[in-house]
Amino acid sequence: METKQFSEEIGQPRLVENGHLSHEEYELGIESFHHFQIIRYQVSLLQKIAVGFATVAFLLGIILALVLITEKTPSQSAAENQNEKWSSSVVDTIEKIKSENIMLKEKNASLAKEIKLIREQLAKRDEPSANTNTKTNTKASNNNNDGGRGKIKYHEVGPGETLASIAKKYFGDANMAEKIIRDNNLRGASDIHEGRQLKIIL
Numbered sequence: 001m002e003t004k005q006f007s008e009e010i011g012q013p014r015l016v017e018n019g020h021l022s023h024e025e026y027e028l029g030i031e032s033f034h035h036f037q038i039i040r041y042q043v044s045l046l047q048k049i050a051v052g053f054a055t056v057a058f059l060l061g062i063i064l065a066l067v068l069i070t071e072k073t074p075s076q077s078a079a080e081n082q083n084e085k086w087s088s089s090v091v092d093t094i095e096k097i098k099s100e101n102i103m104l105k106e107k108n109a110s111l112a113k114e115i116k117l118i119r120e121q122l123a124k125r126d127e128p129s130a131n132t133n134t135k136t137n138t139k140a141s142n143n144n145n146d147g148g149r150g151k152i153k154y155h156e157v158g159p160g161e162t163l164a165s166i167a168k169k170y171f172g173d174a175n176m177a178e179k180i181i182r183d184n185n186l187r188g189a190s191d192i193h194e195g196r197q198l199k200i201i202l
Contacts, residue, residue: 153200163189170200
């Protein structure tokens with residue numbers, strides 16, 4: 001029969017087989033149990049320490065990564081400065097173009113006004129010439145009437161035509177060639193050629 005006894009030294013139950021467990025074996029068992037408890041405690045402590053170190057290392061790695069990400073290298077800073085300079089230069093150029101466009105618009109408006117004034121002046125200048133043309137046309141009309149003496153026609157001398165034939169055509173009388181000579185200030189009956197314009201006063 002196995003009897004269960006209580007050990008006051010270690011506070012754990014132990015088995016005694018038929019009362020054959022010697023005192024040395026008992027002491028050895030107690031000492032082994034104590035060593036096991038110490039080793040288990042040390043292992044647990046080492047595990048906790050390792051976990052703590054791993055956690056600290058992980059946190060340090062994250063912090064270092066954030067620092068590297070946020071920290072700007074000299075080349076990056078120089079590139080950003082260059083980009084800022086370019087951006088500023090582009091903005092200045094755009095502003096200059098805008099101001100030049102405004103100036104050009106103002107100049108165009110001024111030129112448009114000047115062109116309008118020039119056109120008005122030219123229109124005023126053309127008015128007298130129009131009046132002159134009207135007077136000239138009136139005078140020409142009066143000349144065509146030849147002071148009331150008759151209607152004026154113009155004849156272009158054709159091939160083979162003579163003053164006599166032309167007089168016969170308009171007046172029905174070849175002797176009226178003398179009248180054509182006088183009206184056109186000709187030197188004689190032979191002073192005509194093909195294509196010449198003759199004034200015929202009827």
